[in-house]
Amino acid sequence: MKTVGLFPNLLKKNSARVANVIINWFQEKNYRVLLPDNAIKALDNTSSRLENGEIFDKIDIAVTLGGDGTLLNLARQLAPYEVPILGINMGHMGFLTEIELPDLYRDLELFVENKYFIDTRMMLEAQVVREKHILEKFITLNDAVVTKGPFARLIRLKVFSNGAYIDTYPSDGLIISTPTGSTAYSLSAGGPIINPDMELLLLTPICPHTLRSRSIVLSKDDIIKIQVIAEHPDTMLTVDGQQGYRLLPGDEVIVKKSDYRTRLIRIKKRSFYDVLRKKLTEVNFKE
Amino acid sequence: MKTVGLFPNLLKKNSARVANVIINWFQEKNYRVLLPDNAIKALDNTSSRLENGEIFDKIDIAVTLGGDGTLLNLARQLAPYEVPILGINMGHMGFLTEIELPDLYRDLELFVENKYFIDTRMMLEAQVVREKHILEKFITLNDAVVTKGPFARLIRLKVFSNGAYIDTYPSDGLIISTPTGSTAYSLSAGGPIINPDMELLLLTPICPHTLRSRSIVLSKDDIIKIQVIAEHPDTMLTVDGQQGYRLLPGDEVIVKKSDYRTRLIRIKKRSFYDVLRKKLTEVNFKE
Amino acid sequence: MKTVGLFPNLLKKNSARVANVIINWFQEKNYRVLLPDNAIKALDNTSSRLENGEIFDKIDIAVTLGGDGTLLNLARQLAPYEVPILGINMGHMGFLTEIELPDLYRDLELFVENKYFIDTRMMLEAQVVREKHILEKFITLNDAVVTKGPFARLIRLKVFSNGAYIDTYPSDGLIISTPTGSTAYSLSAGGPIINPDMELLLLTPICPHTLRSRSIVLSKDDIIKIQVIAEHPDTMLTVDGQQGYRLLPGDEVIVKKSDYRTRLIRIKKRSFYDVLRKKLTEVNFKE
Amino acid sequence: MKTVGLFPNLLKKNSARVANVIINWFQEKNYRVLLPDNAIKALDNTSSRLENGEIFDKIDIAVTLGGDGTLLNLARQLAPYEVPILGINMGHMGFLTEIELPDLYRDLELFVENKYFIDTRMMLEAQVVREKHILEKFITLNDAVVTKGPFARLIRLKVFSNGAYIDTYPSDGLIISTPTGSTAYSLSAGGPIINPDMELLLLTPICPHTLRSRSIVLSKDDIIKIQVIAEHPDTMLTVDGQQGYRLLPGDEVIVKKSDYRTRLIRIKKRSFYDVLRKKLTEVNFKE
Known part of the structure; x- marks a missing residue:
């Protein structure tokens, strides 16, 4: 049964x-x-x-x-x-x-x-690293989002892919999304639409204070590291817009493809x- | 002397x-x-x-x-x-x-x-209205910004100009800026650049969840009313990114040209x- | 009668x-x-x-x-x-x-x-200047648009306002629009919406090859000059998307508020x- | 030797x-x-x-x-x-x-x-189909672009992926680009940046007259079909911005991953x- x-x-x-x-x-x-x-x-x-x-x-x-x-x-x-x-x-x-x-x-x-039939969707794993210790791990279907708190005037997010420096985003925050998440928060922030059958990572800055910032599409195998450069201790990691975790200045968020997948019945x-x-x-x- | x-x-x-x-x-x-x-x-x-x-x-x-x-x-x-x-x-x-x-x-x-010579800049007045009472007034040179708090999933801002309904913005927030403020937060959110010699109001939504939202330029004589439709009591009015005021669901923010101007020595x-x-x-x- | x-x-x-x-x-x-x-x-x-x-x-x-x-x-x-x-x-x-x-x-x-009642709309006058002679004048309600021809790889438009240099736009073209025209071609190119009761000029680049280009709002009294820097003789001035005029490299297009207005019966x-x-x-x- | x-x-x-x-x-x-x-x-x-x-x-x-x-x-x-x-x-x-x-x-x-070492880049093949006959084939490293001619007021591009209808774009044109091409014309038109090591297709509309149009990222295995709905016979297919082919109303452009790749020496x-x-x-x- x-x-x-x-x-x-x-x-x-x-x-x-x-x-x-x-x-x-x-x-x-x-x-x-x-x-x-x-x-x-x-x-x-x-x-x-x-x-x-x-x-x-x-x-x-x-x-x-x-x-x-x-x-x-x-x-x-x-x-x-x-x-x-x-x-x-x-x-x-x-x-x-x-x-x-x-x-x-x-x-x-x-x-x-x-x-x-089963429509399989890539998921992300987001780790919070403080002083080289993994404090918390999240699995997410849409996105992992780092945002500044309401009292911070400025947050800088320094981003690396597999150790290679991408850029530093002075901004309200940064979205790392799956293809599934491309039609959620990332779209509001100006990101492209990704066919959800694909497997890749999408990085979209939120209100960047620099005109050179655009969404970047990265390989599903890339490991993204975000370093939080902020003065206030009220930066947040939010997962699928549903779960939050308070970050401190100096914290790192590591985002990569999860070993798990969501299986949607179609x-x-x-x-x-x-x-x-x-x-x-x-x-x-x-x- | x-x-x-x-x-x-x-x-x-x-x-x-x-x-x-x-x-x-x-x-x-x-x-x-x-x-x-x-x-x-x-x-x-x-x-x-x-x-x-x-x-x-x-x-x-x-x-x-x-x-x-x-x-x-x-x-x-x-x-x-x-x-x-x-x-x-x-x-x-x-x-x-x-x-x-x-x-x-x-x-x-x-x-x-x-x-x-003196370079005169238009300023804004922002009033917080709760149950028909003006609770607070702010003068601002750059912008008056209403943003959702970190725990709110959704905020809706219903906006009127001189009583005429403009639109309801499901979004992270809304910026009302002066020409001077057009090169500040509004620019990060995708707004246009306004020559600061002009007198007008610029409305720019922040990460709107609707593709029909664009910056709108209004007359300096327009009186903008923003109604906060939210579940959480953590919406903020922020003035020039420097002063904050916590808004409750149902609050209204009235923004209009201030009688005051900033005089910059050039x-x-x-x-x-x-x-x-x-x-x-x-x-x-x-x- | x-x-x-x-x-x-x-x-x-x-x-x-x-x-x-x-x-x-x-x-x-x-x-x-x-x-x-x-x-x-x-x-x-x-x-x-x-x-x-x-x-x-x-x-x-x-x-x-x-x-x-x-x-x-x-x-x-x-x-x-x-x-x-x-x-x-x-x-x-x-x-x-x-x-x-x-x-x-x-x-x-x-x-x-x-x-x-009568809804009065600002119009533009666009002049084509070749070797200091005005070759042609157009009146336009929506916009005056300079675009590269299909065979040109690159066009550069050098733009001035009242003689002050604004910027040089390597791009597909440039739109100068009235508030009325802000909801026409300019909107497709990413420009803001302007309340049509206003009087001002809106400059919106078309597919600029430089991320620093954004729409710029200028005073109705500003006189815009666009210098065409191109290799091919197939640049076009188009007025309201309806009338065209072929420009040569070196030509200038002068755009300013027209003395005429459109009167719409409401x-x-x-x-x-x-x-x-x-x-x-x-x-x-x-x- | x-x-x-x-x-x-x-x-x-x-x-x-x-x-x-x-x-x-x-x-x-x-x-x-x-x-x-x-x-x-x-x-x-x-x-x-x-x-x-x-x-x-x-x-x-x-x-x-x-x-x-x-x-x-x-x-x-x-x-x-x-x-x-x-x-x-x-x-x-x-x-x-x-x-x-x-x-x-x-x-x-x-x-x-x-x-x-060799940096291998995905290329595209673009075919022009008229009345079911393949008239021409192009190989391209950056992009295949369909654009309206200077005298057309309106062009509509009806787009399919593997036979599934995507959307109809009333626009100035449409760019299908490789990851390599994402930093070329597509970027001017508002598209995202793609790491060039990836293999995928990027569709970016040019000045769409509909706010629901955004860049779409598709699988490298998808076959894109673009149907030209236009009144004027001056639509162009342009390849890498360097080679052109005049399209007629009713023509189809098929774009897919090429069997060939560019090998860059690094x-x-x-x-x-x-x-x-x-x-x-x-x-x-x-x-």
């Missing part, structure tokens, strides 16, 4: 109702359904209580209910488990989620009939460009 | 030494020299102790010793007093400072011979474009 | 039919209607045959039937006659045209009841920003 | 003199030196007269004397022969040329001692980023 982990974004309207529908649907198809602790409470569900971390190695697929942000958040946590993710969308069309609610039953049916042969054209004319392409 | 206020940036190397040279020079020319409290201490000067605010209505001209930031900081405080400012530069060439150290004596001599008929070409090829155009 | 000049774009589908409707409508209101020569033929109209130039000083208002391009084309010719223009739109929503076809009768009615108090938001999300903002 | 082909750009000042120096130097090292026909005449050289095409399959290495443009021009012609190219620079520092004149003897010495372990920082602060980064 296959096991599904269901991860609803309980802040989304109707998500509890739709979650119960999905639980029933999978159970009728003889799937076991596991829920994270917070969802069990919210849904009045009687499943055995499990922490997120306990669920991850018990499930064969993960289903998210919410938007791209919900999926992004799970993808980071799930990365080491190699579990494919099926995103059910409850808001604006997304780059990552796959099933729109009106197609819910039809698409789930196709899924259980194995009529799907039911339709949807073209990236079809989604792109639609998203880019939306009032907010990050929703 | 004319009175000079001397405002040195004591963080700049050698500024105390140069300040003493300037004090002596002016005193020999029969000028009275007043110093702010902090400078009196640092320079071991025996002048009568005065707070900044007490100096401002006693002086005929203000002399700054430092960079553009030093002058900017004084210009805001001095705005209501209509006192012209002479900037003596101690770092990279600036847009605002006038005298380079190698030309110090020659240029001061020209100044006391009245061989100078000794040389230096072209704005000559300075511009040089600054834009510098590694950091904001220094 | 007031006289209307009707200028239909005969390439637009249905324009002949709509033109006849408008002619009848105005004649019933006791207006005299004059048509340019080419329209008389196309409409099988028996009005007296007049060249464009003969019509202009006989009419009180001009009505265009087509898009912004149709109005733009007439505005240049009509500039010296101070005749206001009423644009009836037959395509995508425009920045210049005023009446949409579904509102035709209602809006024409408001017009003849004098319920309208029936609705339509906000520029409402039109802007709509146009910028269109697939092609120049249509 | 090894054979060197020497290709001087005779338009560069002193190139004839330096060419003779290089010929003598190689002959003394027991290399045979071949010259193209035009150079033989210009140098008063008595070598056997050969057309370019005849030289290419007789040489072991090609030496260019001039700038990046000289090398680019040869690289296209030499592509099928797999002959490595050594660029001797006679102007501004280049991205492609290797030896600066002051280091000429030292670097040539290192070369003949085999102290060099003597110094020069970092791409070191060159980049220097070039981007130059007044013209394409020189």
